[in-house]
Amino acid sequence: MPILHVQATGQGQRxxxxxxxxxxxxxxxxxxxxxxxxxxxxxxxAQALVQRGERxxxxxxGLALIDTGASVTCIDAQAARQLGLAAVNVVQMASASxxxxxxxxxxxxxxxxxxxxxIQSLGAVEAELSAQGxxxxxxxxxxxxxxxxxxxxxxxxxxxx
Amino acid sequence: MLDVERAYFDRNxxxxxxxxxxxxxxxKGEEFVGVFNTIQEALGEGTRRFGLTPFxxxxxxxxxxxxxxxALSLGILHADPTRxxxxxxxxx
Numbered sequence: 001m002p003i004l005h006v007q008a009t010g011q012g013q014r015x016x017x018x019x020x021x022x023x024x025x026x027x028x029x030x031x032x033x034x035x036x037x038x039x040x041x042x043x044x045x046a047q048a049l050v051q052r053g054e055r056x057x058x059x060x061x062g063l064a065l066i067d068t069g070a071s072v073t074c075i076d077a078q079a080a081r082q083l084g085l086a087a088v089n090v091v092q093m094a095s096a097s098x099x100x101x102x103x104x105x106x107x108x109x110x111x112x113x114x115x116x117x118x119i120q121s122l123g124a125v126e127a128e129l130s131a132q133g134x135x136x137x138x139x140x141x142x143x144x145x146x147x148x149x150x151x152x153x154x155x156x157x158x159x160x161x
Numbered sequence: 162m163l164d165v166e167r168a169y170f171d172r173n174x175x176x177x178x179x180x181x182x183x184x185x186x187x188x189k190g191e192e193f194v195g196v197f198n199t200i201q202e203a204l205g206e207g208t209r210r211f212g213l214t215p216f217x218x219x220x221x222x223x224x225x226x227x228x229x230x231x232a233l234s235l236g237i238l239h240a241d242p243t244r245x246x247x248x249x250x251x252x253x
Contacts, residue, residue: 042201042204044201044202044204044205044208045204045205045208045213047205048204048205048206048207048208048209049208049212049213051209052208052209052212054212054213065238067230067232069229069230069231069232070229070230070231070232070233071226071227071228071229071230072228072230074230074233084213085213086208086211086212086213086214086215086216087162087163087215088204088207088215088216088217088218089163089217089218089219090162090163090167091225091228092228093228093230093233093234094234102162104162104215107200107204122200122201122204125228125230127230127233129238132238134238137230137232137233139230
């Protein structure tokens with residue numbers, strides 16, 4: 001079983017401008033459980049495209065936040081465009097600025113960079129995440145295949161699939 | 162997005178529920194492409210037919226689940242309670 005063990009790290013700035021290392025428990029509290037991911041087409045979609053003789057788009061890489069509060073995974077709208085994803089459904093989603101908006105739904109595969117961990121999300125909802133420096137929110141639809149340990153005092157988390 | 166397909170699904174929903182309950186239907190425009198046992202089969206057939214262009218996949222008889230993403234709906238993704246906002250402080 002592939003196991004990803006991460007201890008959060010980060011730097012802060014003193015008032016005089018010098019950089020200092022932040023304690024892992026603070027870094028984890030501030031950034032949340034983030035992992036570097038590579039987003040690709042869902043394998044069945046990729047296989048069907050190959051059968052059509054079409055080229056597969058290059059994966060999109062970036063930072064993903066594991067969000068146990070999210071019922072579904074969200075993919076950044078710009079990342080979805082970059083991958084050329086085709087919408088397979090539309091859902092209503094409430095946002096901070098508007099009561100409710102229609103958002104496209106895509107099927108994707110998430111790979112944790114450097115680890116043999118691959119998770120499929122067949123209902124990833126489009127959202128504007130790039131302003132937060134994220135390409136993905138990993139929600140409970142993907143986490144239902146995973147075990148997640150969050151160790152706040154140690155500033156660590158463990159993800160197994 | 163997928164307005165035509167969703168309207169087609171809504172018009173035919175009761176018929177789908179009688180004949181294809183629990184299965185996945187694929188719709189492109191006004192065309193009913195087919196019905197599949199798994200979403201992967203539906204994705205595969207849809208992509209084989211239409212490539213990377215939008216098409217609708219719906220599971221028949223499944224009530225639409227509410228999407229809950231508080232970090233986005235409340236605008237609190239990476240909120241920092243230690244930083245003050247520009248909002249004026251209440252006076253006592």
